[in-house]
Amino acid sequence: MKRFQFARSRRRRILALASAPVLAATLLTGCGSDGGPPSLTWYILPDNGGSAARAQQCADASGGAYRVRIESLPSTATAQREQMVRRLAAGDTSIDVVSMDVVFTAEFSHAGFLRPYTAAEAGRLTAGMLPAPVKTGMWDDKLYGAPYKSNAQLLWYRKSQAAAAGVDPTSESFTWDEMLKAAVSQGKKISTQGQRYEGYMVWINALVLSGGGEVLQDVQAGRNAKPSLASPAGEKAAEIVGNLARSSAAPVDLSNAAEEQARATFQSEQGMFMLNWPYVLAAARSAAKEGTLDQAVVDDIGWARYPRVSADRPSAPPLGGANLGVGAYSKHPDQAVALVECINAEPKATQYMLDESEPSPYAASYDSPDIRKEYANADLIRESIAEGGPRPLSPFYTDIAGAITQTWHPPASVNAQTPEETDKFMADVLAGRRLL
Template identity: 90%
Template sequence: MKRIQFARGRRRRAIALASAPLVAATLLSGCGSGGGPPTLTWYILPDNGGSVARAQECADASGGAYQVRIESLPSTATAQREQMVRRLAAGDSSIDVLSLDVVFTAEFANAGFLRPYTAEESARLTAGMLPSPVETGMWDDQLFGAPYKSNAQLLWYRKSEAAAAGVDPTSPTFTWDEMLKAAVGQGKKISTQGQRYEGYMVWINALVLSAGGEVLQDVEAGRNAKPSMASPAGDKAAEIVGNLARSSAAPVDLSNAAEEQARATFQSEEGMFMLNWPYVLAAARSAAEEGTLPQEVVDDIGWARYPRVFPDRPSAPPLGGANLGIGAYSEHPDEAVALVECINAEPKATQYMLDESEPSPYAASYDNPDIRAEYDNADLIRESIAEGGPRPLTPFYTDVAGAITQTWHPPASVTAQTPERTDEFMADVLAGRRLL
């Protein structure tokens, strides 16, 4: 899932690292003397320099035990997966540490591409972390991915428009149906991700989970897992998507909207509500500082927990993030684990949150004074991650997500019959009877 990251501190980091651009590769050396310490290659997800900074600090602190070579992956989750699968399927021993979108950890672990962390390593690497991010790194009761960063979507709203509609989005029982009624009544828009890509899957999965269902049951059964969209939860999710998409509250570009298109609509005169990640507040503040967004728009932005599907059931905010795995063919697994333990320490995760607007998986980060000064919604982000709902943790996630986004797109085509059609198509895809 492609997201553009913003933070007021990122410019300082980018300038400081201008001599180490994320191109083909960046070699970060420690202070050791002769003897040739091993060079560990870390495949990172693109950012504004925060990963390079963490790696440099660890190379320096290693006392010459290792050097770190940075390789930057493509910007989209699909392209990241394709590049890593090709290399690991060929037994590439140069991959020591890799950053993985949370949805791919189970697939890579099941395929034998990752070295599992031992019980002792797992305890050290996850101490102090929120449970939900840790769950995304598990497969077959073992930790294969140590959470590097986490994320959860929030509900964003324009305070003035909510007040005019007489609704309180921060109410614990605020629902999608109430939100739609308020937006239609005010002649405003609800921004979310409706493009046929991972962001749309995030929306659909969150609705189903928030309604008490699952898009896939018995994931341990692999290709024999049971598609379960045809359920009361799936039916309600389809109702919400279809009703919004066919209403006057739907942005004209909903079927092509990703995170940034949603943000643009929300910040326009038409904006009222938006479902998006925490980075959008820092993005708005940066735009105001640069003079490209009126300060009154920033001042009008409010935030709340992801809306409920039913008033009597807490929502399951969409859970995102990335995990760090050890390549199964690495020639330096012990040093690679040491690198992961260093770059994943809580202080570095906290600093990364400040520099990159990427939430930390550590509970303690949200009590840090600097975080609380930068993030007025720190407690809400921590709560949303802690109670967030993951996408299916299955080795066949690509097939599952592809089947769902294909049958649910465009959003305006979603009807009461869509969940059942999805289950049939997903079952055929998992069984190899049909192709995406």
């Protein structure tokens, strides 16, 4: 999914590394002479320079073993996938290391686009990481994607509005139904992602998992996997989506809302609750410093774990992030693995969290004094990632998500029949009987 950038003064030292690159590429050199060490190309997800900084550090530390060329991928997950699939399917040897959204790791691995890490490499690359992000990089019991950054959605709320409604969003039993009732009682809005894109899939999947179900069973069966939204969990998820979308608590732009639209509504006078990623707090603070957001709004922002579907069952916070894979056609696989190991070291992941507001996959990062100073919700982020719910780890994920978001959109149209209709449509799409 798209990641949003915003200026922060302490990033200025790394921004120069990624500024105005020729042909969208930057060559970072180490100590070797021209024509000597191989140049490794790393396709990165757009950021404010944090990836380039990590690459430069590794090129310098390699002692001339390799240089690093940075290529920036498009800003949306869909466009990123399209570009990489085209190039990898063509056997592009220039792709040494690739950053990919967690939902595409299974597809790329199954297609033979990535070199699997050996057991020894996997052990070194994942030591100290939270288990949930590591699982997103696995396929066929092998590690193909080393977690580069992780993420989990939180519940954000306006403290003054929650107090007026007499609710405590930090309560372990706080549910979606309770949240909707509170927002309606105050004439306020619940902001989330309802646009027909990956963010909407994130919401639907989290509701189903939080209710104890799955959108798809027997995922390893590939196209023969069993759609399973027609279940108590899927039906409750549909009830929550439809009830919210048809209520006074729904933002007027819900069916077109992505992360930033949700944040804008939440920060407005109508805002009360929001489901979104951890970056939003740093974004709000930055906006206050720039004078575009009242500091009182920032001071009124509270956070809690993703709400429950039922009071007696813990929620499954949406799990996001990105993994690093080594291209199957790379001419320099050993150096590429060495680069990944250097890039992915825990201190660099911790610094990246400070510079880019992208959570680290390492458990120890959240004990860093610098992280705890910057993130008052560090423990909640770590807990939410550790207990987060992934989207289906399937090589046919694009078809699965497309079938769901198509039949569940717009949110106001979702009703008790939607889960069964979706299962039939998804089964047809996976079998090739229908097209998205």
